[in-house]
Amino acid sequence: DIQMTQSPSTLSASVGDRVTITCRASQSISSWLAWYQQKPGKAPKFLIYKASSLESGVPSRFSGSGSGTEFTLTISSLQPDDFATYYCQQYNSYPITFGQGTRLEIK
Amino acid sequence: QVLLVESGGGVVQPGRSLRLSCAASGFTFRRYGMHWVRQAPGKGLEWVAVIWYDGSNNDYADSVEGRFIISRDNSKNMVYLQMNSLRAEDTAVYYCARGNPPNTPVDVWGQGTQVTVSS
Numbered sequence: 001d002i003q004m005t006q007s008p009s010t011l012s013a014s015v016g017d018r019v020t021i022t023c024r025a026s027q028s029i030s031s032w033l034a035w036y037q038q039k040p041g042k043a044p045k046f047l048i049y050k051a052s053s054l055e056s057g058v059p060s061r062f063s064g065s066g067s068g069t070e071f072t073l074t075i076s077s078l079q080p081d082d083f084a085t086y087y088c089q090q091y092n093s094y095p096i097t098f099g100q101g102t103r104l105e106i107k
Numbered sequence: 108q109v110l111l112v113e114s115g116g117g118v119v120q121p122g123r124s125l126r127l128s129c130a131a132s133g134f135t136f137r138r139y140g141m142h143w144v145r146q147a148p149g150k151g152l153e154w155v156a157v158i159w160y161d162g163s164n165n166d167y168a169d170s171v172e173g174r175f176i177i178s179r180d181n182s183k184n185m186v187y188l189q190m191n192s193l194r195a196e197d198t199a200v201y202y203c204a205r206g207n208p209p210n211t212p213v214d215v216w217g218q219g220t221q222v223t224v225s226s
Contacts, residue, residue, distance in 0.1 A: 034212035034214040035153075041167075043154065043202055055214070087152055091212050094166045096142075096154040 006099035012107040019077045021102045023071045023088035032092035035064055035073045038070050038085045038101075048073065051107050078104075108152040109215050111203045116220030119193055127188040129203030129217060136184040137161070143177060143188045145199035146219075151205045155201070157208055158186065166208075171197075193224045 003026035013019050023033065031051040036044035046055050048064040051071055053067040061076040075082055083106050115127040129141070143155040154175040158165045165177050176189040184205060200221050206213035 032210055038152075043218055046212065046214045046216075049212045049214070089152075089212065091206070091210060094157070094208070095168050096157070096213075098152040098154065101151045 002029060002093060002097050004030050004090055004097050004099040005042055006086075006088055006090055006102050008101045008102060009100065010105060012105050013078055014107045015078050015080060019074045019078060019104065021086055021088075021104075023066075023073070024097050025069045025071075025090055028068045029090045030034065031049035032065045033064075033066070033071050034089045034091060035062075036083075036089065037084045044087065055070060059062045059081075075104075109205075111119060111205065111215060111217035113203045113217045113220040114202065116155075116201065116222045118216040118223045119226060120226050121194060121224055123193055124189070124191045126203055127203075127220060127222070129186045129188075129204075130177050131184045131186070132207070134215075137181040138207075139205050140142070140211070141177075141179060142204045142206055142213055143159065143175075143186075144202045144204055144216075145197075146202070147196070147199045150199075153184070153199075156188065159208060161206065167183060190222070193222075193226075195224050198222060 005024045033051045037050040039046040052064045084101045085101045110132045112130045142157045158177045169214045179186045200219040202219045203217040204213040205215040209215045
């Protein structure tokens with residue numbers, strides 16, 4: 001199985017900050033990586049696919065990059081609605097696997 | 108709009124069975140693969156199972172292989188998860204989600220249904 005490791009596990013930031021979350025795969029997954037945002041008690045929301053393609057309706061302050069084994073999710077200017085937990089997911093091969101999550105909290 | 112609505116969750120004793128259902132609407136269901144993903148209390152997301160758009164193939168996480176069965180009825184726009192020999196560690200919110208294997212992400216999620224395995 002492909003292991004996905006996110007860092008950091010928790011990130012404290014302020015509104016207006018630029019933040020970056022890293023996701024590493026235990027083997028190459030090409031660009032078959034997605035990012036999700038989840039708020040407490042809610043289903044995950046689909047943000048990015050194929051490592052860097054923004055899902056329709058997702059604000060342009062979100063961006064993704066990377067290929068192979070190292071990927072990043074960047075939020076260019078944090079808004080109050082962005083404080084949530086973020087997950088990466090590889091869909092290169094089954095079983096699909098998720099990172100353990102990065103909790104983005106208000107500083 | 109695209110909608111997935113799960114049902115069938117509840118409290119069940121260890122070793123018993125439960126069947127989850129997911130009703131899909133707002134898209135051409137028969138063209139999409141469907142997944143189940145779960146989230147234990149306070150934990151991250153864990154993929155459980157997938158079924159291909161036509162039901163011709165499926166795959167399972169090792170943690171549920173041999174105990175859970177995913178199925179679908181394209182005439183009713185429904186996907187199911189039959190959960191047998193339930194264990195305490197199966198306690199989670201179960202999400203139904205859309206995604207076409209092999210190289211398409213999960214893009215639409217239901218609201219989830221809670222399954223609690225406890226004596």
